[in-house]
Amino acid sequence: MSERDEQAALFANEGFYRAFCDRDVAAMRALWAEHAPVACCHPGWGALVGRDAVLESWAAIMENPASPAIVCHDARALMLGEGCVAVICFEEMENGFTLATNLFVREGGAWRMVHHHAGPTAERPRRRRTAPPRAMH
Amino acid sequence: MSERDEQAALFANEGFYRAFCDRDVAAMRALWAEHAPVACCHPGWGALVGRDAVLESWAAIMENPASPAIVCHDARALMLGEGCVAVICFEEMENGFTLATNLFVREGGAWRMVHHHAGPTAERPRRRRTAPPRAMH
Numbered sequence: 010m011s012e013r014d015e016q017a018a019l020f021a022n023e024g025f026y027r028a029f030c031d032r033d034v035a036a037m038r039a040l041w042a043e044h045a046p047v048a049c050c051h052p053g054w055g056a057l058v059g060r061d062a063v064l065e066s067w068a069a070i071m072e073n074p075a076s077p078a079i080v081c082h083d084a085r086a087l088m089l090g091e092g093c094v095a096v097i098c099f100e101e102m103e104n105g106f107t108l109a110t111n112l113f114v115r116e117g118g119a120w121r122m123v124h125h126h127a128g129p130t131a132e133r134p135r136r137r138r139t140a141p142p143r144a145m146h
Numbered sequence: 147m148s149e150r151d152e153q154a155a156l157f158a159n160e161g162f163y164r165a166f167c168d169r170d171v172a173a174m175r176a177l178w179a180e181h182a183p184v185a186c187c188h189p190g191w192g193a194l195v196g197r198d199a200v201l202e203s204w205a206a207i208m209e210n211p212a213s214p215a216i217v218c219h220d221a222r223a224l225m226l227g228e229g230c231v232a233v234i235c236f237e238e239m240e241n242g243f244t245l246a247t248n249l250f251v252r253e254g255g256a257w258r259m260v261h262h263h264a265g266p267t268a269e270r271p272r273r274r275r276t277a278p279p280r281a282m283h
Binding site: 045046047048050052053054055056058085087088089090091092093095097099108110112114115123124126127128129130131132133 | 183222224228264265268
């Protein structure tokens with residue numbers, strides 16, 4: 010993977026967390042793939058498969074005032090084949106940390122998200138950003 | 147993805163759980179990719195990155211008599227780009243269930259594992275195999 014590809018994938022990963030924290034459902038819809046199969050494993054849930062099920066789940070979570078804000082730390086990109094990249098990162102919330110795997114594929118010249126799997130972790134990121142998780146409203 | 151590709155990916159996924167339950171460290175080594183970057187997120191752990199770190203963790207877990215046997219349920223394969231597939235499945239252990247994402251890339255004509263991310267789930271598989279998790283001895 011070129012450094013440019015890696016930076017673009019990490020930028021797409023940032024866009025995911027920005028859309029979430031901004032509660033921007035349109036931005037969230039735009040960053041998930043339209044042609045590749047998509048899936049999502051929210052912490053504690055079963056697997057959601059298919060764009061409609063995945064995007065409905067994100068809309069419901071983002072519209073829930075109780076959903077915590079999230080800050081992403083220690084994101085690392087791993088190129089898996091020519092057109093697929095996995096980004097692994099910590100997610101910091103007010104009530105703890107999760108570890109996430111976010112998968113992206115090339116679609117229309119951009120990295121589009123195809124999978125998110127997150128679960129609790131007892132580990133902590135090596136590099137913490139100074140900004141705490143933003144309150145969502 | 148052709149049906150043949152899908153079956154091959156699901157077969158590789160079965161091989162992963164078989165190697166684990168058989169405590170077959172050599173088989174576990176053989177099924178992880180040698181050229182593509184590899185990573186692993188065990189439940190509750192931080193991310194392990196790199197073949198050595200990942201395989202050492204599996205060897206330690208497999209050599210630990212307290213490690214539970216695992217039975218895989220409801221495996222579904224999603225083709226992500228030309229040479230990358232994600233398999234999502236439930237993992238049944240004596241003490242509960244986890245949900246896993248296992249990623250494979252084509253290497254040397256076979257699907258080789260590049261990433262495993264598992265975490266607890268409150269959901270249960272739709273189709274349970276009749277065989278309970280095998281004891282590891």
